[in-house]
Amino acid sequence: MTSTRHSAPDCHKILTQLNDYADGELSEQFCRELEEHLAHCDNCSIVLDTLRKTIYLVRNLSQTPPHMPADVEQRLFAVLDLQDFIQSENP
């Protein structure tokens, strides 16, 4: 038995699109899906909360453009301990 914290299939979808969510570029439909998912998934709630704060800090501290460079994203995911999960399809 694996001990993946994000075991639900929805979690992968949610987490891979959190970056767009942070950019405010997600469709309303996905936002609703996201809110519903967060309502019963503590893991993703925590991740999103952390992501929001991190994005906010990154933008305000360095005045980065709305679209973050890839290396910033990578560091962000690393900080959030998401990197392994995001790249799980690519071992």
Ligand SMILES: [Zn+2]
């Ligand atoms: Zn989840």
